[in-house]
Amino acid sequence: MKNKLLINKMKNAAELAWAAYGYFDLIGKKFAHKKEYGNRTNTKITLHDILDSTYVNYETHDSTFSNTLKLKGDFTPTQAKRFFERYDLLIHQPNTESGFSATLFQNKESKEFTLAIISTESKCDGIK
Template sequence: MTNKEIVEKLRDNAELAWASYGYFHYFLEQQSKSHFLVMQDRQGNEIRDADNKSKIQEIYITDILNTNYKNHRVVEFVQLDKEQKEITISKLDGDFSPLQAKQFLDRYDLLIHQTNTESSFSAALFYDTHKDGFVVWFRETECGF
């Protein structure tokens, strides 16, 4: 293996490890829950409409890793009596540049994402379209005995 191949393999593994911490469940759960992303301006202020309601958009898989959406609130809308309430679920925490997030998700298909369980287990199963193979990535979040 050449030095270039070693560096590329290291980079690929580092990106996989980094991406495995993505909050992909917000994207995957959109089909069954009403998760949305609250939009912000460049200064980090939430954008509101004329009725003072948050401007929201659907969560795309690239948004999860994209640093442009870091600290954007993820909200869910629930019906309480006759009123619809906005509940903050979390904030996105992506660390990839927009191009890096796009290139990563062009190469790897996310097949399964297991969010943190009570025992702190979490994992992601990716399919590498360049190498025609599967990659499973386990991550440690916290360990309490």
């Protein structure tokens, strides 16, 4: 039974790390008004939408010619649903100028916290 528990913990840790790359700062923004977005055009982006691969490359209403804000989730719809059945997203720090990003999750059942700290971009030019 120890092996099964260990494997499950490793799977959960990997999934949390994977989820930490979600663009959660897009929650509440609206999908762009595009015919191909069907019934999602001009609707608010939800927590689940951020991780759901269904919406990869969907643009937000706030996108501009020089700054296209696109979703990049790579969970299956079922995986995104199950993830947020197990975890709450408590705080998300979007990318800073240096590429730092952090997300705090809490397991709904155990109440354990997971802080995922990532660096998404290398902007160390000129730092000595």
